[in-house]
Amino acid sequence: MTPVATPFFFYMLSGLAIIGGLLVITRRNAVHSALALILTLLAVAGLYLMLYAPFVAGVQIIVYAGGIMVLFLFVIMLVSLERTVKERQFNRIWPVGLLASCALLALLLGVYAKGKTLFEGRPAPPLTESSNTQQIGLMLYGNYMFAFEVASLLLLVAILGAVIMAKKRI
């Protein structure tokens, strides 16, 4: 299946992602920020789709937009919003933040300008759509088995921590 109107969708999705990202940090209301973050995550899922990675796009929607962000909203709604809206939105260490983001921008521009000479070798050809999921499964349970299993251990630690914090007597 050949892609349709690729540049149009690319610019639309990246524009949406950037607008959403800006809204996340500029909105005073935390719920609005969370909704803008959902917009960003969905736009990024669309970009994954354009990179011939349908499985990653689907997981992005299920896990981030459908799961984690719902929990985010759940928590934000329990917090008293009236107080947080009146609080200072920007803290005093903004020069450090500015410096860090400038360094990141410089890195981005440098890679953009000299990327071809810095990283040699061609990019891997995109996986065919019909075997994409299968390839990811083989990678995760083959080459990267150890890292995959260790990640699950990390999640177990997080769960244990949550249980210990929530329960007074175990």
Add this chain to the structure above:
Amino acid sequence: MLDSLKSFLDGSVSGTPGQLNNQVWALIYVLIIFAGVSVAVIAMNWLERKALAHFQVRLGPMRVGPHGLLQPIADAVKLLIKEDIIPAESDKFVFWIAPLIGLLAAFTVYTVVPFGPSQAVSDMNIGILFMLGVSSLAVLGIVMAGWASNSHYPLIGALRSSAQMVSYEVAMGLAVISAILMTSLHGTGLYGVSSLGDGTGTLSMIGIVQAQQEQHVWFLFKFFPLGLIAFVIFAIAMVAETNRAPFDLPEAESELTAGFHTEYSGLRWSLFMLAEYAAMIAVSSIAVTLWLGGWLRPFPNLLSGATWDFIFALFPGLTFLALGAIALLGTVRMPKHPYFKIQTIGLAAFGVVLAGIGVLLLAVPIAAKVSNQSILSRSTEALMNVYWFVAKVAVFMYLYIWYRATWPRYRFDQLMKVGWKVMLPISLGALILTAIVGVLLG
């Protein structure tokens, strides 16, 4: 454009518009599905009110049209012309966009619902993942609506809803995984035949149904009773996911007035209702696709051959004839008083229209049998696929009404207990056992 219109009808090609990269027909399919789902929601609205009334020994709507048949239209007109109220202290933008998000999420999933091997808008490689992902976005609409109303009952409804949907999604996902696992396991179990595959499963909705066809078994019966257990888990979780009774805590009338849509009125409220019913049909079609053989007619392999195909192709027409006969029987049973004259005529006309559709649907397979034209036999096949899919989904729709009439609502702690302590371990166990049995028998 005309070329792409024609090329799709040409007998030599087959496949979904998405596979054939045919945008014109994709658009036509989208419009057909949108219209079909909307009509189904209207019909479901009437049926639910009537069936619930009969469960409770009432008559239900009787005034607008014969047996209240025009009641949904009257309701829709009333909702459209009602005043649109937005609470003064609400968050206007979020309040405005919340019903739209719910509606979009509910209707987007129909992109991949396979009404037949080529009767779907598109066949994605990640079909079932896409469906679960997009339908999990529906909770956002509910949460946003509850929060934006800036009122206590809607907020409690939204909190309950998000907790409930996140909890039941886990069990639902594990049940779905065990069905997907079955597409790759070619072992026989109690029923079915062993087919030669390379042991690769599929996430594509059409591929899942084709796997059931190849293995000669609905996944409901595969590795009996493991498929059945996963199916039951999914059937319970999907009721919880769509916020229907007995899991309708987010809109529990006795405690929260109307839950998350308390502050909504008129058109926006009707959008929520449309989204809820569309989501019900969507999750039912997931269940039908994964466990009940999707568009496959009963016994496609045991009772195969041209004769059996022809006999099963008569079913759609016969169903509509039977519905028409019921309507005409109702005409006879109408009171003979002059007051009911117009209603009797209306019901008779409705019966005649249904019977006419039945005759038309009978004519297609018979003409195909007689004349042997490819376009007619293809439309017969399409008709049959869509009919069996819709018939299976309709059973689930009736079950939803039945549940609502039968069971009392859960308490919230009971709901969480069932979700986490009963459904989750059972679905996890069923998944592990499916894998073990599949490897042992395969």
